[in-house]
Amino acid sequence: MHTQKMQFTILDKDKREQQVDLIYTLLGCWVQNGQILGNQSPIAESTDSFKVFVNTPDTDSLEVNYSNAYTREKYKNLKEVGLRVPIVENLGVHPESIELCDCKDCGSYILFTTFIAIESPLRCGDCFGIIPLYKLPKTNKHGYYDILAWQNNYQSCDSLQMGCRIGERFGMNQMMKFNSPLSRDGLAICQKIEELTKKATYYYLYKGSARSAQLELNRKCPSCGEKWLRQKPLFDLFSFQCKKCKLLSNIAWDYK
Ligand SMILES: [Zn+2]
Ligand SMILES: [Zn+2]
Numbered sequence: 038m039h040t041q042k043m044q045f046t047i048l049d050k051d052k053r054e055q056q057v058d059l060i061y062t063l064l065g066c067w068v069q070n071g072q073i074l075g076n077q078s079p080i081a082e083s084t085d086s087f088k089v090f091v092n093t094p095d096t097d098s099l100e101v102n103y104s105n106a107y108t109r110e111k112y113k114n115l116k117e118v119g120l121r122v123p124i125v126e127n128l129g130v131h132p133e134s135i136e137l138c139d140c141k142d143c144g145s146y147i148l149f150t151t152f153i154a155i156e157s158p159l160r161c162g163d164c165f166g167i168i169p170l171y172k173l174p175k176t177n178k179h180g181y182y183d184i185l186a187w188q189n190n191y192q193s194c195d196s197l198q199m200g201c202r203i204g205e206r207f208g209m210n211q212m213m214k215f216n217s218p219l220s221r222d223g224l225a226i227c228q229k230i231e232e233l234t235k236k237a238t239y240y241y242l243y244k245g246s247a248r249s250a251q252l253e254l255n256r257k258c259p260s261c262g263e264k265w266l267r268q269k270p271l272f273d274l275f276s277f278q279c280k281k282c283k284l285l286s287n288i289a290w291d292y293k
Contacts (some may be wrong), residue, residue, distance in 0.1 A: 038074065038134035038156055038167075039096055042126045045087045049119025056118050059111065060087055066108040067091075069180035071170025072098045074155050089123075092155055094169035095137060096127050103171045107179045131155075138166030145237040147285065148227050150188050152195035158188045159230070162239060165272045174233040176226065183229070187222050194219060198245075212243035215259035215284070227283060239283045241275070247289035258282055 045060060060080065067073040074092040081088045093099060101109065115122055138161035145162030159168040170181045177183050190211075197208030211219040220242065227238040247253035258265040258279035265279040270288070277286040 038131040039093050039098075040128045040131050041091055041093055041096075041099065042128055043089045043091060043099070043123040044126070045089070045115075045123045046121035047085055047087070047119065048121055052119045056087065056120050059114055059118050059120065060089065063108065063111055064089065064091075066105070066111060066179070067099070069177075069182055069185065070103070070105050070108060071157055071181050071185075072103055074157070087120075090128075092131055094157060094167060094171075098169060098171070099125050105175070105179050136164075136166045138164055138168050140164055140166070143168070143236070145239065146227075146230060146234070147239045147241060148184075148187075148223055148230075149241045150191050150195075152192050152199055154188075154192070158184065158191070162237065173230065176229050176233065184226055187219075187226055190219055190222070195243075209243070209245055213245065215242060231283075237280075237283055239278075239285050242284060242286040244287050244289045246291045250292040253289045253292045256286075258284060260284060 045056070047056065064073060064078055068076060072093060074094065078089050078091045101112070104112070112122075133155070135156055140161055140163050143161040143163045146168065147160040147162050147165070148158055149160050150158035156167045157170050159170060159173070160166065161168055170184060173181070175181070194208035194211040197204040198212065211217045214220060220240065223240050227240045230236075231238040242259070254266060256266070256277065257263060258277070260282035261279060263279065263281070265277045265284070267276055267278050270276040271278060271285070274287055275285040276288040278284070
């Protein structure tokens with residue numbers, strides 16, 4: 038993940054309102070298309086420009102060839118509202134970033150996020166590296182709204198669970214239970230990605246605590262009821278895997 042500065046030079050000082058509107062519209066488009074990460078990109082206004090600081094999956098994420106048709110159309114309006122095409126400067130690697138997938142052709146995907154993750158929630162099933170969403174066929178009309186909405190909901194549940202004060206059990210059940218609304222939504226997204234890419238796409242089910250180590254080790258796949266304990270955990274995290282149901286889970290944290 039990289040932090041980049043986008044500088045929009047002001048050519049017409051009388052169109053400030055339209056300029057701010059267009060910048061926000063474009064930022065929204067880039068976010069929906071997975072080119073910009075997160076909804077909180079700081080903007081600094083000065084007399085001659087607007088500077089926006091954004092996180093992007095890669096150094097070239099803002100290139101026009103990754104944009105969708107809607108963004109390209111909005112981009113044409115820059116001149117009309119008196120703004121120059123933004124100059125993009127790469128400021129450096131984000132210190133908390135996870136490596137991108139560098140496999141030539143990864144064999145499967147995993148939908149996975151946590152409450153602190155900024156990156157795309159799609160991981161490579163071979164190296165566990167990040168897959169920028171814009172590298173996938175669109176899962177929604179203009180981008181990846183369904184995946185980003187799932188990520189947002191998952192992170193809200195994970196935050197409740199981590200916060201331990203309000204809604205902890207609700208958040209945990211959403212992430213843990215195979216048939217919760219959150220899991221059903223995530224599984225439907227995995228299925229869609231699989232149809233579009235023809236690659237197995239796994240969904241991760243969180244496991245918090247367990248009553249005993251034995252009960253935990255005997256846990257069965259919640260979908261088909263078959264054994265799913267792996268000999269060795271995948272990526273040191275997923276001790277359970279059902280290849281038939283495309284599900285992954287961890288050993289309860291208190292018995293790891
Ligand atoms: Zn990979
Ligand atoms: Zn199964």
